[in-house]
Amino acid sequence: MNSIENKDSLKAHLIADFQLSQAILNGKSTMPIHQVRSEAMKNFDKLGFPTIRHEEWKYSNVSNLIKQTFDFHTKTDFNKSDLEQIPLPHLNGNVLYFINGVYNAEISEISTPEDKLKVIPFSEALAQQPELIEGYFGKYANYQTDAFTALNTALSNDGVVVQVADNKVVEEPIIIRFISDARVANVGSQPRNLIIVGKNSQVKIAEAYRTVGDEAAFVNTVTEIIVGESAMVDYYKVQNESDKSYHIGTTQVYQKGRSYFYAATATLNGGFVRNNLNVVLDGEHIESHLYGLYVPNGKQHIDNHTLVDHQKPNCESNELYKGILMDKSTGVFNGKIFVREDAQKTNAYQNCRNVVTSDEATMNTKPQLEIWADDVKCSHGTTTGQLNDEAIFYMQSRGIPKKEAIRLQLLAFAQDVVTQIKIDSIREYIEALILEKLEAA
Amino acid sequence: MLTISNLHARIEEKEILRGINLEIKPGEVHAIMGPNGSGKSTLASVLAGREDYEVTDGSVTFNGKDLLDLAPEKRAAEGIFLAFQYPVEIPGVTTINFLKTALNEIRKYHGQEPLDAAQFLKRMREKAKLVKIDDALLKRSLNEGFSGGEKKRNEIFQMAMLEPSLGILDETDSGLDIDALRIVAEGVNQLRNENRSFIVVTHYQRLLDYIVPDFVHVLYKGRIVKSGTKELALELEEKGYDWIKNEVDALEVA
Numbered sequence: 001m002n003s004i005e006n007k008d009s010l011k012a013h014l015i016a017d018f019q020l021s022q023a024i025l026n027g028k029s030t031m032p033i034h035q036v037r038s039e040a041m042k043n044f045d046k047l048g049f050p051t052i053r054h055e056e057w058k059y060s061n062v063s064n065l066i067k068q069t070f071d072f073h074t075k076t077d078f079n080k081s082d083l084e085q086i087p088l089p090h091l092n093g094n095v096l097y098f099i100n101g102v103y104n105a106e107i108s109e110i111s112t113p114e115d116k117l118k119v120i121p122f123s124e125a126l127a128q129q130p131e132l133i134e135g136y137f138g139k140y141a142n143y144q145t146d147a148f149t150a151l152n153t154a155l156s157n158d159g160v161v162v163q164v165a166d167n168k169v170v171e172e173p174i175i176i177r178f179i180s181d182a183r184v185a186n187v188g189s190q191p192r193n194l195i196i197v198g199k200n201s202q203v204k205i206a207e208a209y210r211t212v213g214d215e216a217a218f219v220n221t222v223t224e225i226i227v228g229e230s231a232m233v234d235y236y237k238v239q240n241e242s243d244k245s246y247h248i249g250t251t252q253v254y255q256k257g258r259s260y261f262y263a264a265t266a267t268l269n270g271g272f273v274r275n276n277l278n279v280v281l282d283g284e285h286i287e288s289h290l291y292g293l294y295v296p297n298g299k300q301h302i303d304n305h306t307l308v309d310h311q312k313p314n315c316e317s318n319e320l321y322k323g324i325l326m327d328k329s330t331g332v333f334n335g336k337i338f339v340r341e342d343a344q345k346t347n348a349y350q351n352c353r354n355v356v357t358s359d360e361a362t363m364n365t366k367p368q369l370e371i372w373a374d375d376v377k378c379s380h381g382t383t384t385g386q387l388n389d390e391a392i393f394y395m396q397s398r399g400i401p402k403k404e405a406i407r408l409q410l411l412a413f414a415q416d417v418v419t420q421i422k423i424d425s426i427r428e429y430i431e432a433l434i435l436e437k438l439e440a441a
Numbered sequence: 442m443l444t445i446s447n448l449h450a451r452i453e454e455k456e457i458l459r460g461i462n463l464e465i466k467p468g469e470v471h472a473i474m475g476p477n478g479s480g481k482s483t484l485a486s487v488l489a490g491r492e493d494y495e496v497t498d499g500s501v502t503f504n505g506k507d508l509l510d511l512a513p514e515k516r517a518a519e520g521i522f523l524a525f526q527y528p529v530e531i532p533g534v535t536t537i538n539f540l541k542t543a544l545n546e547i548r549k550y551h552g553q554e555p556l557d558a559a560q561f562l563k564r565m566r567e568k569a570k571l572v573k574i575d576d577a578l579l580k581r582s583l584n585e586g587f588s589g590g591e592k593k594r595n596e597i598f599q600m601a602m603l604e605p606s607l608g609i610l611d612e613t614d615s616g617l618d619i620d621a622l623r624i625v626a627e628g629v630n631q632l633r634n635e636n637r638s639f640i641v642v643t644h645y646q647r648l649l650d651y652i653v654p655d656f657v658h659v660l661y662k663g664r665i666v667k668s669g670t671k672e673l674a675l676e677l678e679e680k681g682y683d684w685i686k687n688e689v690d691a692l693e694v695a
Contacts, residue, residue, distance in 0.1 A: 389492075394529040397489050398543035398599060399517035399550070408542065412533025412582075 010066040011049060015041070017072060018154055033130055036138035040153035047147040059332045059364045060274055060303045065246045070188030070218045072155070074100050076181040078212075080107055086179070086210055090425040093172035094119060099179050101189025101219075102158050116168040117203070122159035122192050132161065136194055140224045141252040146276075148248045152222040156192035159221075162205065166198035166228070173204040173423045178221070180245065183213030191221045199228040199256075205235050206426050209270075211242035221249040225261070229283070232260040236426055240433060241270040243298060250276040257283025257312075264420050267294040267302045268433040278307040281343075284314045292321035293417040293430075295437055296329035296361075303332035308350075310343040310373075317347070322417050323354040324410050325361035326441050332364045337378060339371040346373060350380040355387060355413055357406070357441065407438045442467050442638055443508075443607060448499035449663075450487050457483045459663035460499070465607070468635040472649055472674060473642045475660035476682040481642045482526060484660070485611040488640075489523035490516050503607070517543075518550035522605035524596040526612040531583040536595060537565070539583050540602050547603060568601035572628035590621035597628040608632065609640045614648035626651030646678035661689055 018041050028034060049066045050057040078099045094111055096119065097104045103121035110119050125133055143153040160176055180187055197203055205225075211217045219241070227233050241247055247270050255261050267273050279288050294302040308317045323331045333352045354363045365382040387409055395405035414434055421427040448461040457480045465471055473481050487494050488501065490513035501508040508516060531539070545555040556564070569576065572594040584592050593613055600608050610629070614622055629639065629652050641652055649657075649671065657674045659667040661682070666689050667673065677685075 388529070391529045391531050393491055393513060394525065394531070395539070395543070396513035397517055397523050397525075398539070398603065399514050399547040400539075400543050401514045401546065402512070404542070404546070408534055408539075409531065412531065415533045 009069055013069050014151060014155065015045060021155065031130060032134050033126070033137055036143075037154045040138070040143040040150045041155075043144055044147055044150040044154060047145070047150060050147055056305065056334075059330070060272075060301065062246075062272075065218065065272065068186060068216060068218075070186045070216065072101070072188040072190070074181070074185060074187045076100050078104070078179065078181045082212065083107060086212060088175075088177070088208065088425055088429050090428065091175065092425070094174045096160055096174070096176045097179065098158065098160075098176065098189070098191060100181055100187050101178070101191050103160070112170055112172050116165060117170050117174070118163040119174065120161045122161055122194065123157055125161045126157070133194065136196070136224060136226065140226070140254055141222050141250055146250065148220050149222055149250050152190045152192060152220050152250075156190040156222065159192040159194070162193070162195040162203075164197045164201045164203050164231075167200045168198065169201065170203040173206060175206045175208065175423070175426070177208045177210065178219065180209075180211045180217035180219060180241070181213060182211055182215040182217040182242070182244070184215065186216045186218075188218040188220070191219070193221070193223040195223065195225040195233075197226065197228050197231045197233050200230045201228065202232040203234075204423060205233065206238060206423055207236070208238040208240070208426070209247060210240050211245045214242070215244065217242065217245040219245065219247045219249070221247075223249070223251045225251065225253045227253065227255045227259040227261050229256045230258040231256075233262065234422060235261070235263045236421060236423065237263070237265045237275065238426055238430060239267040239270050239273060241273070243269070243271040243300065245270055246272045248274045250278065253277070253279040255279065255281050255283065255286045255288065258285045259283065260287045262289045264291040264417065265293070265304065266417070266421070266430050267296070267304075268430065268437065270300060270302065272301045274303040274305070276305045276307075278309070279317070280309045280311065281315045281317065282311050284312050286312070286315040288315075288317040290317070290319040290321075291417050291420050293323070293414055294321075294331060295324045295326070295414070295434055296331060297326040297437060297441065298329060299327070300329045301331075302329070303334075305332075305334045305336075307336040307338070308348060310337070310339045310346045310348060312342055313344045313346070315343065315346055317349070319350040320417065321352045322414060323352075323363060324414065325354060325356045325358070325363055327358050328360045330362045330364075333382070334366045334368065335380065336368040336370070337380070339369075339373050339376050339378065341372040343373045344375045346376040346378070348376070348378045352382040354382075354384040355410065356384060357387065357410070407441075410438050411435070442504060444502045446500050448484075448487070448501060449497045450483060450494045451497055452483070452494050456497070457494075457663055458487065461663070461665060463658065463665065465638050465640070467606075467638055468633075469656065470633065470639045470641060470652065470654045472654035472657045473640060473660055474644070474657060474674060474677060476686065477644070479660040480663040481644075481660050482611055485523060485609045485640070485642050488516075488609055489513060489521060514546065515550070517603070517605075518547045520606035522600045522603055522608050524593075524600060524608065524610045524613050526615060528584050528592040528596055530585045530587075532585050534583050535581060536579040536583050540565070540599060543599075544602060564602065568598055571601050571631050572597045573624055574598045589616035590618065593617055593621065593625050594628070597625050601628065601632055606636060607638050607640070609642070611642045612644065613641075614643055614645065622648065623651060646674045649674045659685055661685060
């Protein structure tokens with residue numbers, strides 16, 4: 001089923017898909033949402049898929065992705081027993097399942113009462129409460145110049161809309177599992193998630209991506225998070241996708257004054273992964289914390305692009321990304337920090353540290369600080385190195401076999417990101433996956 | 442216990458050990474002294490199995506086994522312990538976890554069950570007392586941010602935990618003030634017994650005031666050029682190394 005056609009077959013396929021979706025709108029095409037979609041599709045058509053000549057895609061080549069076709073409407077019989085094959089231990093709270101991008105109510109569970117938390121599938125909100133989505137759709141994530149976001153904006157048809165009311169603490173985490181069921185064919189999905197957190201409220205949200213099956217999978221996802229005044233949001237993105245998967249994801253965060261946003265992105269597996277995490281700090285006394293961990297092996301490619309945009313004074317951002325690169329894997333970290341003219345007294349820190357365990361693995365890092373204000377504290381650092389031989393010998397000299405010494409040190413290296421993850425089931429899952437991966441190394 | 446015969450070793454193209462012969466019996470303490478660059482630390486490293494050095498000739502037998510044939514971790518399991526001159530900082534790995542792993546790996550090597558948490562803690566508390574090392578320190582990342590004295594005490598503490606039959610102290614006195622030196626030396630003395638031997642590599646006499654050796658060897662240009670008892674160390678303290686260097690250099694010229 002891995003049909004390789006001409007180099008732009010995916011684009012043609014998607015444009016045809018869009019025309020088909022337009023044809024069945026039955027007069028709704030004048031609605032604001034559909035106007036945004038049309039405009040997004042035009043943008044995509046004009047932009048096309050990026051090549052490595054595009055500065056933002058210099059080290060991430062999508063040419064293998066766009067040669068293939070994916071079915072975006074695969075019917076799947078994925079059910080509870082399939083779920084047992086891919087467990088997340090100690091999973092509790094609000095757990096939502098999307099199979100090939102489509103909400104599966106049967107296996108999902110929402111436990112938090114509605115006065116605190118409203119969780120609606122995006123498809124349902126589109127059909128029943130379009131006015132809810134209109135206020136946000138197309139206003140945050142950049143569909144003007146980002147081809148993948150344009151594509152998602154044009155074609156996304158499911159995902160989740162989360163609304164947390166004002167002054168509420170949602171104790172149970174919201175865990176959204178996106179499963180690509182690639183057991184019979186190449187599958188594609190374009191989830192769109194909208195998370196609106198009211199003022200003074202607190203919530204923890206995790207997105208977990210997973211592939212089952214041996215065919216190729218393409219996930220093009222966009223999540224928009226609006227963090228209300230003085231609200232606190234913990235956001236986790238956990239990726240454990242197959243070597244034949246392509247994941248392009250944008251998380252667009254908009255923070256209001258005195259809010260706190262915390263993100264941890266853990267990429268355990270994935271053939272080709274590109275994560276964009278963009279945070280806009282539009283208010284004073286905002287805190288943003290961005291953590292990332294990636295452990296590619298084989299020929300996996302993991303690219304993290306972050307943008308922290310300080311627009312107002314007296315805010316703080318802090319970023320730590322860590323990578324362990326094995327075998328012939330490649331990694332990219334591109335961290336932009338903007339400090340706008342108004343954003344005096346900004347504290348912004350960025351750090352990216354990598355360990356390369358093989359001569360054939362590659363890491364490309366690029367910090368990009370653009371500062372227009374004059375009274376700010378900003379720093380950045382990137383390191384890419386090998387394990388310390390002396391430390392390995394030290395451990396060996398105490399009786400610890402070399403392989404175990406290496407494993408212990410890599411685990412220790414990952415620890416300061418892993419311990420940041422406050423949802424136990426997710427943290428344990430990540431720890432187990434890292435362990436498993438390092439065992440195999 | 443340990444027999445070193447005609448040991449030659451080099452690092453890259455530079456020959457550093459040029460024919461070491463040494464016999465150590467159970468319970469003995471041998472001091473290895475010598476001027477800078479004589480090969481003292483190289484000898485310690487070669488015995489522990491550091492990969493940077495290439496053994497070009499000679500042999501080392503430890504309790505009947507060919508030591509040079511064993512990976513560093515196997516040497517440790519066989520009972521060799523090197524107290525590092527510069528202990529390594531390992532962020533993210535606590536001393537406790539490190540030692541638990543090490544101890545249980547050694548037990549596994551000997552076909553023993555791992556220690557349970559209670560047994561391990563009991564042993565740890567006992568041994569920590571030997572070198573007056575604080576519990577809080579052991580819960581921190583291994584050697585990270587430790588003072589020079591704390592690092593050296595931690596080395597002796599690790600030795601106490603692993604109970605080797607041969608302890609090699611590589612310039613353990615370097616960087617220690619007199620109080621720390623005494624604590625470290627007392628720790629070592631409490632570990633001395635009829636079955637456990639030590640090689641004490643040092644530049645100065647002062648450590649040997651506390652850890653009194655049975656034999657003193659002077660290393661120079663990669664060979665043991667003089668051996669004696671503890672009085673030799675005192676003589677070196679008084680007269681320096683020049684008289685020995687001169688003797689050896691004169692012989693070489695002749």
